[in-house]
Amino acid sequence: MPNRAYPAYDGRVSQPSPSRELRGDAIVAHPLVRELLAARLVGVLSTLEPDGSVHAVPMWLSGEGGEIVLATGSDSRKVRHLVRDDRATLTLHDSRPGCEVCGVSLRGRVEIVRQPDAAPLIERVHRRYVTATGLALPEVRSFLGHDDVALRFQPEVAITWDERESVAARVLRASGEALPLEPTTPRGGAAG
Template structure:
């Protein structure tokens, strides 16, 4: 599966699992909201969080996106690359922030997204341009 196919299949999902490397070398995996723009995935996090600190210290990340419940439905992709951490107010984040607001305002209408977006402090993004892609799709056999 190439990047365009992965974006088409998984772009509308609400979360990705992002793995960073902690200071002791141990993996740290968290579900994060995300948007995909052109060749990069932007995962939202907080500047005071462990994911942000890990990526700032060691930019190697792995991002997993998957769907399906039974063996014959499971499909997914793992993207590996380097994360570039950006605070939400960075000028290069205007496009990702706009896309992020549009996606989650729609997905979470009536579930408090507006209030969350207004009150969140230290919002940040990890920009990941995949260097390696691995995928699977059991529905295709």
């Protein structure tokens, strides 16, 4: 019999951890939601097209103080959608190789904050992802200068999931049999 450093399979069907639905103040108070908002992740904001289909885009965000803020351009498709219908979903996840995944899907409403009130919120988002030196670079300033509105996301319902300590995740972690996630290769260079 092989010597394994991971739990022996006992023949039971391994079920995923149950997802958990949260509402109201319990959302931003939940430890997993706080952990994900504190991490420097890229969220996916989903808005509704006029025909009812979903438009989903990756976005930078800030969860500072439990306030969820995203930055974008006032001429963006998502802003046009939100002017018509302020409902949206924001998904945050931290995925690792194997079954080590956790995340939250937040459903709620978005308040569009325009200038001049948007400026400090937009700056808060940008500072989470770019150093002060990077923000001073003319090319970066020009690119990020298109962000002229802030989106204040107000969650109403959250669904969380956390499989990081599931039996499958522990076995794959201990055995080394999970394949790594692979980033795409950046244009003009090798992945780093």
